[in-house]
Amino acid sequence: MVKQLFPEAQCQNWPPPAVQPMWKTIWETQNSCLREGVFRTTCDERLIDALPPESHNARVAFLTPKYVTPEKTACVVHLAGTGDHTFERRLRLGGPLLKHNIATMVLESPYYGQRRPSMQRGAKLQCVSDLLLLGKATIDEARSLLYWLQNEAGYGKMGICGLSMGGVHAAMVGSLHPTPIATLPFLAPHSAVVPFCEGVYKYATAWDALREDAMAWNAFQENAEALTQDVTSLTEDVARKTGITIEQVRDRLRSVLSLTDVTRFPVPKNPQAVIFVGATDDGYIPRHSVMELQKAWPGSEVRWVTGGHVSSFFLHNDAFRKAIVDALDRL
Structure with a gap:
């Protein structure tokens, strides 16, 4: 989409x-x-x-x-x-x-x-x-x-x-x-990259929620069977395996919001x-x-x-x- x-x-x-x-x-x-x-x-x-x-x-x-x-x-x-x-x-x-x-x-x-x-x-x-x-x-x-x-x-x-x-x-x-x-x-x-990733909006964005989303997406890609697991234990397990950081999540958001580059x-x-x-x-x-x-x-x-x-x-x-x-x- x-x-x-x-x-x-x-x-x-x-x-x-x-x-x-x-x-x-x-x-x-x-x-x-x-x-x-x-x-x-x-x-x-x-x-x-x-x-x-x-x-x-x-x-x-x-x-x-x-x-x-x-x-x-x-x-x-x-x-x-x-x-x-x-x-x-x-x-x-x-x-x-x-x-x-x-x-x-x-x-x-x-x-x-x-x-x-x-x-x-x-x-x-x-x-x-x-x-x-x-x-x-x-x-x-x-x-x-x-x-x-x-x-x-x-x-x-x-x-x-x-x-x-x-x-x-x-x-x-x-x-x-x-x-x-x-x-x-x-x-x-x-x-939109500027206010959300560089300006003050970066302090008001739910980065932890976006991090969990990234973890779940990685889990889906790595193992379709993981979808049957409990979401909380799943994301924690993937976090240990992948080590996704908030900065990586920001990079992901930056990539998506680059669509708005005038x-x-x-x-x-x-x-x-x-x-x-x-x-x-x-x-x-x-x-x-x-x-x-x-x-x-x-x-x-x-x-x-x-x-x-x-x-x-x-x-x-x-x-x-x-x-x-x-x-x-x-x-």
């Missing part, structure tokens, strides 16, 4: 599966309107079978200016960072952009919000494969929404942005889009419309990881804000909004 999640970029078909969200108006004012829509995820059927049932239906919020035609309006799709379960935070980021005639579409990720599986607590994903499924489904759904915005809603200029994990997904979507769009990864690494993806059609925003004191995303992205996409721009991973989002929304406006202007 892991190998199917992120096939080679050149194998990505266009157009993506079409979506027809079912919309309902949440509120409207004299100058703006907020709607929410629901549609079935556009993932491949094999991936839908792997997703929890709660994640099969996608939800979006759509904030638009009134009395301005889509041809004269831009729209940016905002993807979720880790733990961003609802629409509100990203709507607050996009709201002031209405005065620039920029609409905001917010996608709720699988495993988050109303799409969260019943066995999951908060944003704590239970399996490594959940992280990859979340990413693949988000990318597929975002590509379908961009296609809808262009061909059904009639928007001329479009963009994709996201914070942290959402920034990685935004970079992938911008890379795979067949025409130029504004691509805005905020506080994003070049790969530098392996194609350069977007208009790299001048790519603006990365990094934080000077980010404990999750080191400076070198942001620069890896810029190096891989010549012509793109990196901007820096002062602060850490979380404080930068709360203190520098204006910098993110300016990056959105500037990137759209370059299309």
Whole structure:
């Protein structure tokens, strides 16, 4: 399943599966309107079978200016960072952009919000494969929404942005889009390997559980009869035989998460419309990881804000909004 999640970029078909969200108006004012829509995820059927049932239906919020035609309006799709379960935070980021005639579409990720599986607590994903499924489904759904915005809603200029994990997904979507769009990864690494194997997430990952998983897999490979043994005694026995260390487990995770390395993806059609925003004191995303992205996409721009991973989002929304406006202007 892991190998199917992120096939080679050149194998990505266009157009993506079409979506027809079912919309309902949440509120409207004299100058703006907020709607929410629901549609079935556009993932491949094999991936839908792997997703929890709660994640099969996608939800979006759509904030638009009134009395301005889509041809004269831009729209940016905002993807979720880790733990961003609802629409509100990203709507607050996009709201002031209405005065620039920029609409905001917010996608709720699988495993988050109303799409969260019943066995999951908060944003704590239970399996490594959940992280990859979340990413693949988000990318597929975002590509379908961009296609809808262009061909059904009639928007001329479009963009994709996201914070942290959402920034990685935004970079992938911008890379795979067949025409130029504004691509805005905020506080994003070049790969999920960085936060989980190098940054602070390595202190919050259940390495012992992953070690037991590696032991059980080794046992399965070495002796099929071992499957009939007690799992606890099995893993302890294999541990003595194999001597699997936590560092070896990290290497295994590093190998799997290398699928998310954005530098392996194609350069977007208009790299001048790519603006990365990094934080000077980010404990999750080191400076070198942001620069890896810029190096891989010549012509793109990196901007820096002062602060850490979380404080930068709360203190520098204006910098993110300016990056959105500037990137759209370059299309």
